[in-house]
Amino acid sequence: MRLVSWNVNGLRACLNKGFLDFCHVADADILCLQETKMRPEQADFDLPGYHRYWNSADKAGYSGTAIFTRPEPLAVTYDFGMDEHRHEGRVITAEYPEFYLVCCYTPNSKDQLARLDYRLAWEDDIRDYLCELDEKKPVVYCGDLNVAHTEKDIKNPGPNRRNPGFTDEEREKMTRLLDAGFVDTFRTLYPDKTGAYSWWSYRFNARKNNAGWRIDYFIVSERLRDRIKNADIWSEVTGSDHCPVVLEI
Structure with a gap:
């Protein structure tokens, strides 16, 4: 099974930058999107073979997630936890026979x-x-998690030590999750790899110079470790300031 996650930084804009061609080439069983910045009725496009699930923010043109999936989930839920977490369209959970999939767009610390x-x-x-879900069946957690976990x-x-996404506090929270x-x-397969990034600023020719951050992830329950076939970062794919990340399991 191939799963792809991509912060598209506005799906309507990405549709004009080859998104559907990308979907054809990616051939994902499940495609998770973050920062869709739209409601489903705001763009009409053909993507045969996929069930589509959307979680849009209350605020127009902001945040938002989506899951496009070939296998139909057993159930889909939106958001989680207390009311404060339920207005920005940041989480979709899809239950499949063997696992839960959680697509997430983590809030930026600004x-x-x-x-x-x-x-x-x-x-x-x-x-x-995630731990509650993991008690029932394994979890695949993916998305733009807005943190570069280590200096690699x-x-x-x-220079970025106290910038949003690279504070000690945010990095420690990722450590606690793991x-x-x-x-x-990705780190399971490539523990020491450097220069592998999934987001680049639009400023200072950052992408051209590969001055990036790895802030997009596939994280899975420990008991799925042996089923990881491939984890990749498709840095050659443009259309957003992020690139897609991939898990084959």
Whole structure:
């Protein structure tokens, strides 16, 4: 099974940059999107063979997630936890016979870390949620998780030390998630690889110079570790400031 996750940074814009051609080439069994920035009725496009599930933010043109899946899930739920987590379209959970799939667009802690306290509370709550699911069946957790976990996951760790997505607090929350019984699929296969990034700023020719961050992930329950066939980052795919990440399991 091939799963693909991609922050498209506005699906309507990405549709004009070859999104459907990408879908054909990617040949994903399940495609998870983040930052769709739309409601499903705002774009009419043909994607035969896929069931589509959308979670749109209350605020127009903001955030949002989607799952396009060939196998029909047993059940699909939207958002999780307390009311504060339920207005920005950030989580979709699809249940399949052998696992739960959680597509997530993690809140950014914002400039001057204005939203860091909320971000840290979110991390605790979603870790609890994932652990609850994991008690029932294995979990595949994917999306733009808005953190570069280690210094290997960012081009310039020193200057970015207290920037959103590379604070000690956010990185520690990722460590706590992994310690709770989950594995980072890319690092499982490539523990020491550097220069592998999934997001680049639009400024300073960052993508051309590969001055990026790895902030998009597939994380799975520990008991799925031996079933990981491939984990990849398709950095050659354009259309967004992020590129797709891939898991074959």
